[in-house]
Amino acid sequence: MKLVVLGANGRTGRLVLEAALKKEMDVTAVVRSADKTPGTEHEKLQVAVGDPCDSAFLASVFRGHDAAISTLGGRLPTKAATSVYARSADAIVRAASSTDIKRILVTSTALLFPDQTFLGKVLRVVVPNVVRSAGRMEDILKHSGLDWTSARAGFLQDSDLAAYRAQRNALPENGSAVSRAGLANFLIDALMDPETKGAAYGVSQPDQ
Numbered sequence: 001m002k003l004v005v006l007g008a009n010g011r012t013g014r015l016v017l018e019a020a021l022k023k024e025m026d027v028t029a030v031v032r033s034a035d036k037t038p039g040t041e042h043e044k045l046q047v048a049v050g051d052p053c054d055s056a057f058l059a060s061v062f063r064g065h066d067a068a069i070s071t072l073g074g075r076l077p078t079k080a081a082t083s084v085y086a087r088s089a090d091a092i093v094r095a096a097s098s099t100d101i102k103r104i105l106v107t108s109t110a111l112l113f114p115d116q117t118f119l120g121k122v123l124r125v126v127v128p129n130v131v132r133s134a135g136r137m138e139d140i141l142k143h144s145g146l147d148w149t150s151a152r153a154g155f156l157q158d159s160d161l162a163a164y165r166a167q168r169n170a171l172p173e174n175g176s177a178v179s180r181a182g183l184a185n186f187l188i189d190a191l192m193d194p195e196t197k198g199a200a201y202g203v204s205q206p207d208q
């Protein structure tokens with residue numbers, strides 16, 4: 001498996017790299033500037049520096065790879081920062097159409113599920129740009145003809161807990177949070193599982 005990881009220097013992106021390398025995949029880590037390294041060195045890891053919203057750049061990276069995982073996401077809930085979801089999805093689809101890549105996995109937000117807790121309903125109002133751009137990202141993928149999977153998460157936590165629960169089209173019960181390690185493991189497991197194609201999954205911490 002030859003895998004491209006977008007957002008590879010981010011907190012979840014780094015864990016995706018580690019999980020992929022553990023499975024002996026060949027990985028190309030995409031970062032937007034040379035000073036933002038993914039922090040891992042490995043003989044099966046190479047780094048490509050460029051804009052993940054530039055389809056021509058992405059096409060040059062995608063060539064010779066089997067799949068891509070995007071952990072891109074705005075670091076602020078502003079319109080400009082969150083637009084990376086939709087803009088990168090557009091670039092991914094354009095780039096994929098000129099290469100052999102068919103399998104795309106992305107991270108997204110559990111705020112897209114129609115059933116929301118009271119807190120979820122409040123957050124949908126507080127961070128509308130996240131909801132709008134993530135929704136647009138998923139729509140672009142849904143209509144792309146690609147084999148896509150979206151991993152929708154609630155709150156991300158930095159813990160060593162690598163386990164997760166995942167459910168198709170819904171957040172698992174009481175699943176408001178998940179560790180970044182758990183989310184990374186879901187992405188790598190889903191990459192290898194054809195059953196997850198063409199759907200959004202809610203990913204959460206294991207049952208307490």
Ligand SMILES: NC(=O)c1ccc[n+]([C@@H]2O[C@H](COP(=O)([O-])OP(=O)(O)OC[C@H]3O[C@@H](n4cnc5c(N)ncnc54)[C@H](OP(=O)(O)O)[C@@H]3O)[C@@H](O)[C@H]2O)c1
Pocket residue numbers: 006007008009010011012013032033036051052070071072073074075081084107108109110153154155156157180
């Ligand atoms: N934080 C949460 O509680 C939460 C909840 C639900 C879902 N999510 C989603 O889960 C995923 C992983 O989250 P995380 O907190 O682990 O990520 P993170 O550490 O914030 O990393 C985000 C990555 O996206 C890149 N990025 C952001 N804007 C970009 C742009 N305009 N151009 C190029 N690269 C850009 C960052 O690169 P730079 O370092 O260069 O900025 C970084 O590599 C994201 O999709 C996030 O939206 C997060």
